[in-house]
Amino acid sequence: MEMFSYRRKIKRDYEKLLESLDRILDGETIDETYDESLDAAIIDRLNCIMNRVELRQDRAEEERDKVKQLISDISHQVRTPLSNVVLYSELLEESFQQDGENSSLKLVSKIRKNAEALSFQLQELLKASYSEQEMIHLHPMETNVCEIVKEACQRVEDFAMKEGISMHIQVQEETVLADFKWTVEALFNVIHNAVKYSERDSEIQIEEEIYESFVCIRVKDFGVGIPEEEVTSVCNRFYRGSNVSNEPGIGIGLYLTREVLQKQKGYLKIDTKEGFGTCVSLFLHRAY
Numbered sequence: 001m002e003m004f005s006y007r008r009k010i011k012r013d014y015e016k017l018l019e020s021l022d023r024i025l026d027g028e029t030i031d032e033t034y035d036e037s038l039d040a041a042i043i044d045r046l047n048c049i050m051n052r053v054e055l056r057q058d059r060a061e062e063e064r065d066k067v068k069q070l071i072s073d074i075s076h077q078v079r080t081p082l083s084n085v086v087l088y089s090e091l092l093e094e095s096f097q098q099d100g101e102n103s104s105l106k107l108v109s110k111i112r113k114n115a116e117a118l119s120f121q122l123q124e125l126l127k128a129s130y131s132e133q134e135m136i137h138l139h140p141m142e143t144n145v146c147e148i149v150k151e152a153c154q155r156v157e158d159f160a161m162k163e164g165i166s167m168h169i170q171v172q173e174e175t176v177l178a179d180f181k182w183t184v185e186a187l188f189n190v191i192h193n194a195v196k197y198s199e200r201d202s203e204i205q206i207e208e209e210i211y212e213s214f215v216c217i218r219v220k221d222f223g224v225g226i227p228e229e230e231v232t233s234v235c236n237r238f239y240r241g242s243n244v245s246n247e248p249g250i251g252i253g254l255y256l257t258r259e260v261l262q263k264q265k266g267y268l269k270i271d272t273k274e275g276f277g278t279c280v281s282l283f284l285h286r287a288y
Helices: 002-025 038-099 102-130 145-162 180-196 253-263
Strands: 141-144 166-170 175-178 203-210 214-220 267-273 277-285
Touching: 038 102, 141 145, 141 180, 145 166, 145 175, 145 180, 145 203, 145 214, 175 180, 175 277, 180 203, 180 214, 180 253, 180 277, 253 267, 253 277
Parallel strands: 166 203
Antiparallel strands: 141 175, 203 214, 214 277, 267 277
16 A cells, blocks of 8 residues: 555656646746755756756747848848949950950950859858748738749849840739738749749749738749659758759759748749759739
8 A cells, every 4th residue: 555655645746747837847936945955956956957948949039030130141242342443343254355455355364253152152152041930031912923024034034134034924903912022032032043943045934823811923934854753852941953953052042932932921933854854833822
């Protein structure tokens, strides 16, 4: 009988301890009992552990905010002079082409290519900082689809012209619930990929389809496509397709696009066939 009572007491103590652990895992602070019992000592230790974990979380969040601000500041401070270097090198290149100065033309061409490469890496660095979910803060509001498409296309226009890619756009004046800045970034990533992985002098189609609850923006290219076995992986962070590993990039664009859409209760769909192109569909909630 005594052994039975002892086991029952031990079971109650364990159940009480498990209950306390569950409450701590839910973020609660356990009321302390000021006596010399083992229960009180365990509760005291558990509360100390929770306080230290919370302190470290606060410090980690502060450090993450500092890193985010630092990367943003560096990006904005470097972007303008870097853009000017690219612009002036292009102007010099055109001038030397007209004057027939081949030696100077080669040097300027190297300056321009290196400046463009540096600019690309800066953008990838900025995207990598945004890839942390905590750094994507959205404020959806009624937004015109045409404006989103127009802004995203303008951002990729120069790149498309250099690659000889034309953009065929068909969208209507439909309104969606979306954060304008982040949705433009999401669409830009998709269009940029379409240009990047398309054959020179080909076309990209950007179309809109309206459903009962969603508006779909489709970006279709006729480029290299994605291997069938990799379609489910291309939206993973830092994933690079096996057939485009020689192209510059770190595998952030589609991951960011998917995160932005999901945070707005939308979603991303990819239809592709290797060697025949890719169609990426962005679904956004309609505004009623």
